[in-house]
Amino acid sequence: MASDAAGIRRFVADTREPRGWVTPRTDLVTALLGIWFGIGLMIDAWAHSNLTELETFFTPWHAVFYSGFTVVSGWIIWQVWRNVRAGRQGLAAVPTGYLAGLVAIPAFAAFGLADMLWHTLLGIETTIDIFFSPSHLGLVVTMTLIITTPLRSAWRAPDVGARPPLGRLLPALVGLAFATTLVSLFLSYGDALQFRPQAIVQAFSLAGDPAATPPGTGPRPVAVSADRVAASMVVTNVIMLSPVLLLARRWLLPFGSVTVMYTIMALMPGAQTAFRNLPILLSFVAAGFAGDLLIRRLRPSGERRAAYWAFAGLSAFITWSLYLGIASATGGGLPGVPELWTGAPIVAGLIGLALGALFLPDAVTARPLPPGQAVTGRA
Structure with missing residues (x-):
């Protein structure tokens, strides 16, 4: 012994x-x-x-x-x-x-x-x-x-x-994106990607039922209230934008990074709803591509605070504009309350800007690795 x-x-x-x-x-x-x-x-x-x-x-x-x-x-x-x-x-x-x-x-x-x-x-x-x-x-x-x-x-x-x-960063992107799906799964009661286009249009036309069943808890589509959709948009905005901002603070992300991440993030709500809300899921794939275009244009990084903040606000605004735009195009037309469908993307953009300020309150400068950590090794 x-x-x-x-x-x-x-x-x-x-x-x-x-x-x-x-x-x-x-x-x-x-x-x-x-x-x-x-x-x-x-x-x-x-x-x-x-x-x-x-x-x-x-x-x-x-x-x-x-x-x-x-x-x-x-x-x-x-x-x-x-x-x-x-x-x-x-x-x-x-x-x-x-x-x-x-x-x-x-x-x-x-x-x-x-x-x-x-x-x-x-x-x-x-x-x-x-x-x-x-x-x-x-x-x-x-x-x-x-x-x-x-x-x-x-x-x-x-x-x-x-x-x-992109090839070198892909494993990190995939790992973080799948981790984000775990967060979205356990906050499914506030997941805006689980609503069908018709439900979004009806909710923002004040035609929803405040006592509706949470999305993703059954196979049937249900009516939802405007405040339910609006609150879910806020929650989902924070969940999906935060990991992108984390990476953008560390690296100048290569083109395709946000598209890869948003595509993976859309898989969990898609699985929960058996992909019955496909137009809404595809709106996030399109939003990822738009985010990549913004990165190419603005070049946000930890050293470029203004560009980083601009990316955070604009990417959120574009994401939720696409969300409501595609919901309207496939769900029966524009919602009946203009204040809701015009103001919701602005609120999302302001939240994105606030997240940008929280992630990067001050510009950072590149620092060399400590001598003891700049060691490569085979594993």
């Missing part, structure tokens, strides 16, 4: 070597396996939103979800084990950016076990209560840490400059 304990101590003892980075290809594989993980959750969200009778934890969609967790976790652990075999120990064996994901793996497994016990004892949630289950909240937090591993890896990687190409 004593010899075993001594062996374990030697194994985990930190060799105090500088932690290295994995290769871009390794980050790409991590991101691709994270897609498997994320798609599994979307299938599960579809089932909870569209199937009325769920009586067991052991379902095909749970199999896809937890198999995704298994493969991405195995891949992350393998990166650490490769370094251990090369002679590194302790934290020195964990690639930069991979520590939080590594720690989240056993935590996720524990919450998964708790979720199985919860469903066995208390049943399967099918309405808004699914977003407040303690086991589900634990799963979404730990899952976020796992799938954002490529983002943390790229954040200070020495080969990622201030203007990275």
